[in-house]
Amino acid sequence: MSKLCLLKSQAKKKKFCTEAVPKFLLVKKLKTVYTRAGEMVVLHCPQKNDPNTNVLWTNQTRQEMNLTSIMSPQSADLNQMDVLLHGHSLVILRASLSHQGNYSCSVRNASRKFWFSLIVYEPQSTEYEERNRYSTTCYTQESCTLYCPTANIPTRDTPNITDRGITWHKEGETVSTPHDFPSAVESYGGIYKCIRSFLYNGQIYNMSFSVMLEIQKSEYGKPEIISPQQNDVFHIDLGEFLSVIECKAVAYSDYDVVFWLSENSFVDTDESLPVFYNFSRTKYIDEVNMTASLVFKDVSEEDLLKKYTCKLESDHQQSSFITISLAEKSTPGPSHVMLAVSSVCVVVLMAAIVVVYVKFKIDGVGEVNGVFSVCSDEKSYDAFLMCYKSVTDGGLSEEDRKCLANTLEDEFGYSICLYDRDVFPAIAEAVLDCIEQSRAVVLVPSFPDPEPGSAVLSAIHTSLVERKTRLIFINTEQTEASRSGSFPEALQLLSKAGNSVTWKGRPPSTSFWKQLRYHLPAPQQTPKMQLLSQEC
Template sequence: MMMEKILMILILLTSLTGVCPWRPGQTYVRAGDMVALYCRHDSSSHRDAKVIWTSSRTQERDLSDMSSAEQTRMGLLVRGRSLVILSASVNHQGNYSCSLGNASSRFWFRLIVCTTRSRECEERTQYPQTCYTQEACTLNCPEVNVPAASTPNITSNGIIWHKEGEPKDGYFSSVEENDHGVYTCTRSYLYHRQVYNMTFTVVLKVKPKEKKQVPVITSPRNRDVFDVDLGATLVVDCEAVMYSDFDDVLWLDRKSVVETNSSFPVFYNYTRESKGAEIKMTASLVFKKVSEEDLSKMYTCRLDAVSGPSSFVTITLAQKARPSYVSLVLGVVGVMVAMVLAVVIYARFKINITLFLRDTLGCHSRTSDGKSYDAFLMCYKSDTDTGLNEDDRKCLESVLEERFGYSLCLYDRDVSPGKAAAEAVLDCIEQSRTVVLVPTSPDPGSGSGLLSAIHAALVERQTRLVFIQTETTEAPRSGSLPEALQLLGEAGDCVTWKGVSSMPHSSSFWKQLRYHLPAPRKASKIKLLPTAI
């Protein structure tokens, strides 16, 4: 059962893919305020790659190549990873995106300019803060969508606080309940002798000062039993949280206090760590060598608190049962053997397993790539005169289409005459999910001399290739094939045609070819180009 689960996991990992749709983050800004968008770093792109900003308000527009004068006219400032809108208006509302160099991923922003006091805008531009009575409190002005400190020519002019239109100090030495309310902080920036503001709303809640907590032992738990080996060293930590320097933690052996002298066989030491008003104390009970006498005793950790009653935790020791490692070793060995067998079986029968799952259970990835054909069969002239003859080629086409249900694009059938050969072949490649290179003898005609012409296009588009070779060309000597064909053969998956032995539908040739081809979509054939009348 374990081997079957591992095998299924390995198979599913090779066949499943996922798609994650993008959703732009929403940024709310008051009309007239400054706002800055920042393009975060993409790990797949070089850090020094050029940042490209675009605006999609009415139609997509490249903002990175605009002149300084045009940026000033639009009220924008593009500086590397930052896009600064000096004074937001409804003209700036819409979608923005940034990308690093030629990276395929883009980061999206949805800018919403609040021109009226709508409920949504008020909620999105308010930031809560809580303080406690009779304690010091500093109001925090949010740092949301503010310009980076390194942005050229933009300097900060500080922060000004207001409450109901009256100037206020953002610091309270001892906050009171009547200090609660709505505060407005204004961040001002100077750019080319012009002041621009960013306004935020902070809602201050003032709560009564929390009561001092009662000292408590946090660990160990009461009546905990520690399994030990006789003669072994054991350290038991008793941890407590206290609020006074006069509180103390100690260990007891029955009713007598354990010594703190490390020369004794059993002793304890302690450490204190202060964090504000809270004190964390750890009293460590140390057994140099656990004896049988220690197993018969109960030890108590006691917390003596000046602000409350004392608390106790009692522990005992028990001799650890010697474990049997036989079952553990057998289990580990069994799991390792099952994993090795699963890998070996999958490596040996991966083609048969994949085709079984695809044909019988329908387990294969389904993507809407917009392609019209499953494969494009492109013939080329074999220089060794050992390629597929006309009958073999017809057999290859008919078996793929009629027996296995593939939708094929054939040059002499699906391309209308009169069109440039290279352009027609590229159209076929564009509409096909895979390109199958077939060696033929004699020369197949107009489709055989285009490998050099379309080689760059195949590499650029990262087209999926399947390279059919014959037994005599299975290990070609250097220079025996054209350079473009050698490069394509190295980039694709190779399948060997062995003549008569490859003709049965259950032969190794057909299994390997179908393994490298995508699963047929069983759809009716769609013509790439209109056929000649």
């Protein structure tokens, strides 16, 4: 037997030898196929005869074993060799080193043969990764899709083999990776692995490929709409003839286009319609300027109720759009202008007066409430302090709550109903009774929840509405930031129903006490101390 050594890599100077292959055949018709141990591989015979014609496969490394004669769907050797034949294809379900070698195929009784050299690498072989790597290029700001190679995979009509899809992973990452990018950026570059899975006789067989993605700077700029701006409002007179709104865009491809939509419908270019648009394009060396002019022949009230959208469609990135609306134009005369200016001045002056008044009222409320006592409603308590569970860990601690209650009682003279001291038994009816006997309710954020307050929040809201009880909602900077998305519905209703004061830590600031007392009713008894101490 003669040997012919094929030079597989001129750079690495590594030689692989095949035996028993005629030299004149190898020169033109030898195809080298690489696979990895444990993976599926398929050899496709390139004979151009009828696909139903029987093909003779020979394994040269097995003493010229005629595979066709022993390989059939009913062959007992099929499972042992992990090999099956279909049409012009030889499928190796799970390759091993024993499958490595030379194969030939030919139509029966034909002298012309095609030769394959199958090389099987170890699972962790870096050389296999390099030989089995494909390259693709995408450009920044353009859509990019990676495609898994189809080399040496089963044909779709192979019996009992079902394609189970493709999984993508980026090198160095274990989680699945998308292979379709709407707008590529440089960080997307790298080596991706795609794994094709196939089901045969209840078992999964895989084929893996590597794809190197290179991200290059786009030869195009980024197409964009220059004007108008999003949510612009155009003032137009009703009945005005030929009102025109221009949408201007810059693009870098002849296939980019800009046009108008009315609500969800296309605006037509037919100039006989009451509303239409026309399009113009000016091409320069490296860019295209486009204008889509929205034309109203006679502006109607129906036009004012609609939203109009200018859309830019590009062949190499996602579409962009700008939505505008119309409003009726009003043209004020000289007297109207003076009236408008005067109105603004009055509003500014009133705002300044209100600010001064509120500032004075808050600053003086402590002293006023300390001197005057109003007790005409015969309530047992000035306020009921009830805790609610904070959705963050920013609630008041037990020491903070004691500080709040002690200061209101001892220094400002308020009669306070406390849940853990005055509510008995600890049930919803007792809580509502305490609310009935209180002139105000103060809700205090706590973490963790020291009492089952959240169970009766809805009943409290109903009670407040019916009895018009004053409500003060204390929050912290953390609870205030998280209120909109995470508060229970009952708490959101209560926060809207009352006034809020922000607790910024202990000892509380003088400003906190002034604002809290401003919202509370005057105490029913004279405070023991007229000055606020610095510590609780």
